[in-house]
Amino acid sequence: MDAELLHHPAIWLILGGIVMGFLRGAPRVLLSLSLPLVAAWLLWQIPEGIYGGVPFLDYLLDVLQVDRLGRLFALVFMLALFVGSVYAMGQRSRLEVPAAFVYGGAAVGAVLAGDWITLFLFWELMAIGSTLVIWAGGREAYPAAMRYLMVHLFGGVVFMAGITAHLVGGGSLSIEPLALEGVAHWLILAGVLINAGAFPFWSWIPDAYPRASWSGMVFLSAFTTKTAVYVLMRSFPGAEVLIPIGLLMAGYGLIYALIENTARRVLAYAIVNQVGFMIAGIGIGTEMALNGVAAHAFAHIVYKALLLMAIGAVIVQTGKRDCTDLGGLARQMPVTTGFAIFGALAMSAPLTAGFITKSLVLQAAADAHLTWVWLAMMVIAAGVFLAAGLKVVVFVFFGESRDLDAEEAPPSQRWGMRLLALTSLAVGCYPPLLYDLLPYPIDYQPYTGSHVVFQLQLLLATTVVFFLLRGHLVKMLGSLIDIDWFYRTLGPRWVKVMVYGVSIEIREVVLVLMRGIANLLGSLRRHYGTRGVLARTWPSGSMVMWVALLLMMYLALFYLS
Amino acid sequence: MRQNALFSPGKRLWHTLLAALLLMLVAGLFVESHPHFGIDAVPGFNAWFPMLACAVLVVLARGLGRIFGPREDEDGR
Incomplete structure (x- = not known):
């Protein structure tokens, strides 16, 4: 050892x-x-x-x-x-x-x-x-x-x-x-x-x-x-089947995050979405893609934890979890709001970790000439910023105040958020901090004119769409039936039907059995019970007669044998 | 269920947003880019494509929400 x-x-x-x-x-x-x-x-x-x-x-x-x-x-x-x-x-x-x-x-x-x-x-x-x-x-x-x-x-x-x-x-x-x-x-x-x-x-x-x-x-x-x-x-690495599996996860995560009302469940769907993005990257399988996936795993942990910390602080202060119950907290919790906004931006905005990592995977898809995969990844990048970033931040921290009794998050929580924001910022401003740790040698310059401009176009355009469609987003807040409906609702229902359906016959069988046992016990009681035939006190005359009878049978058997 | 009161961006925010987007669209014409597929060479691709995509996603989500929602178990609340 x-x-x-x-x-x-x-x-x-x-x-x-x-x-x-x-x-x-x-x-x-x-x-x-x-x-x-x-x-x-x-x-x-x-x-x-x-x-x-x-x-x-x-x-x-x-x-x-x-x-x-x-x-x-x-x-x-x-x-x-x-x-x-x-x-x-x-x-x-x-x-x-x-x-x-x-x-x-x-x-x-x-x-x-x-x-x-x-x-x-x-x-x-x-x-x-x-x-x-x-x-x-x-x-x-x-x-x-x-x-x-x-x-x-x-x-x-x-x-x-x-x-x-x-x-x-x-x-x-x-x-x-x-x-x-x-x-x-x-x-x-x-x-x-x-x-x-x-x-x-x-x-x-x-x-x-x-x-x-x-x-x-x-x-x-x-x-x-x-x-x-x-x-x-x-x-x-490079198993092509992972590309459709990953993209399916990403699409599912996006749609459900758009509809979901509970703030942290929106972020949970966004986890599925981003893990799907990474799995699709593994399916591409080039060194660039794998570097990108490893880097994005880091960036994702950082910005998702930051957003979850901000929402966690809101839960501690208000006890509420749903977008429809929250709103207007920016006035009471300005620091937390700032960190939440940063967390949303850290998904992909320049100068944050998300920018230097997500672009690696996108670049890998482009280098491999996977047009549809690349387009899907663009949709994912824009969609998750809208669904998990803008939606959560705006619905929870802005809008009409709900007169919620809330104060700013305590110092320990603020320090947690601060450390994550600083990590994302440090890596985003100085990419070699992360790039030097990646599994394969890397030759990629994230901060070129076109990368920055195109990314800002994407973020700004998504923000405009969000504000244009916010009415629809509010109207559809709720929750959807998911795959777990099969094993949490349909499954138990089916089992109940099975059990009750069968139990009619079981009851019949049990009733017959019970009746049989009752009859048996009844006859035993008749013979051996306190008033049973064999428990009665008999007159000694009849006893003598029975003993004489037994002895006679014994004699008869003795002679016969 | 209480409806979330809409956050309406003020005129100033709208103007800033649109001005910034316009600025980036113009800047996009001047930066050196390396389109891979043809479609990404169309001017402003990184702006109109995400816009279109997000709009389609929202419509799709609303449609699905009508079909599969709301759920009835304790998660539906």
């Missing part, structure tokens, strides 16, 4: 999270702020390479693999844990932040895993950690947490079946690009796609995430889907 495993950042994060569960107040906060920094430092100390030698069944596991791609994702996850901890300093739940560390630590372990088995173990630990984070959202969150867990356990089983078949079929234990041939690899793909929120398992994201507490969803938005994106990047 290699000594470097003692420095495995995931192990420290997970153990720290467990210890945190027993702490309260200042020590807990201190631990939650220092752990991600320590983990990042530990990771930085480990040279690139594969470390392992841990025996498991008949295998030797490479528990830790450090390379550029894994390191980038791990660092982003640690950033998310750190900023999330700053934001969640005032969180009263004793479960949420420790669970988030187990969850985030497992995600770090998954992206640093050198083999399929280690990856799977961390994968399942993530499911448990994230379920606990949702659960910490309160009693209302419990059913959603259970539905979430079931989807992920199912995904885990599919994933495990694929890995097992892959290994039994003589496949390599290390995580390498797989050809989409044979059941094993399709099962692996399906298992990963369930975690990414692909059709038909996308509704767990808008179902479960928005039920977490005000700080819980900040953690949730970072890890699960991005780990799935990471595994897809490693195992299926």
Whole structure:
């Protein structure tokens, strides 16, 4: 076993999270702020390479693999844990932040895993950690947490079946690009796609995430889907089937985000949309595209967490979650409003991280001459800015005041938002900060005249359309039937029909059985009951007669034999 | 359900927005670009295409909302 495993950042994060569960107040906060920094430092100390030698069944596991791609994702996850901890300093739940560390630590372990088995173990630990984070959202969150867990356990089983078949079929234990041939690899793909929120398992994201507490969803938005994106990047780069799968997710996310009324569910649909964008990028599969996907995973975690923090602050202040109940908060919460506006712009505006990352993927689609994919990605870029950026910010913070009793967000929440905004700004103003960490060498200049002008055209045009169509957007606020209707409404209804339909016959059978048992018990009672034939006191004369009769039978039998 | 009171951008915001868009459209004529597909060489493509796309999306969403919404379970509220 290699000594470097003692420095495995995931192990420290997970153990720290467990210890945190027993702490309260200042020590807990201190631990939650220092752990991600320590983990990042530990990771930085480990040279690139594969470390392992841990025996498991008949295998030797490479528990830790450090390379550029894994390191980038791990660092982003640690950033998310750190900023999330700053934001969640005032969180009263004793479960949420420790669970988030187990969850985030497992995600770090998954992206640093050198083999399929280690990856799977961390994968399942993530499911448990994230379920606990949702659960910490309160009693209302419990059913959603259970539905979430079931989807992920199912995904885990599919994933495990694929890995097992892959290994039994003589496949390599290390995580390498797989050809989409044979059941094993399709099962692996399906298992990963369930975690990414692909059709038909996308509704767990808008179902479960928005039920977490005000700080819980900040953690949730970072890890699960991005780990799935990471595994897809490693195992299926350039698999063309991912392009339609990703674009379908993106389209679904857009339409549902346009209609949805609950602010954080809009953002949850936007997660599906952006993860779809990334998965389509993985399908393109060129070095430029993969660089773009890795970079965009970073940018997306940052701006989505920023928007979720702003809405989380609103939820803490007002207790309201729906666009129709909110509005005009800019006066009471000017700083939060500023950060929300920045978060919307950070999706793709110049000088923010989103601008230098999204354009990489678009450029990759253009270089590969994929006209329709490129056009679809343009629609996604514009649509998500309208649906998740402009809509959420304008409907929640502007418009007529609702006379809501709200104050500015407390300093810890403001610091969380500030750190994210600064990160996005720093990377946006100085791209090499991020570009130097990308998996492949990169030769791309985001700040050319045409890039900036065309992007500003897109953003301004989208803003104009938004203001022109805002009446329609308000009128359609609500929620749509989703795929989960099949297993949450139709399924139970069907089961009920089945059970009641069958139970008529069951009742008949049970009635017959009961009658039979009753008859049997009745006859036993007649014979052996207190007044039964055999329990009566008999006169001694009749006793003598019965004994004489028995003796006579005995004599007769004796002579006969 | 209470309807969200519309946020109406004032005249000044409208003018700023449209002026900025116009400025960018004009600037777009002068910057050096590398169109890949032909359609992106049409002047102002990055402005009219997203506009059109967003309008179509909103119409599509309204249509779908009429067919599939609102949902009846606890999420519909």
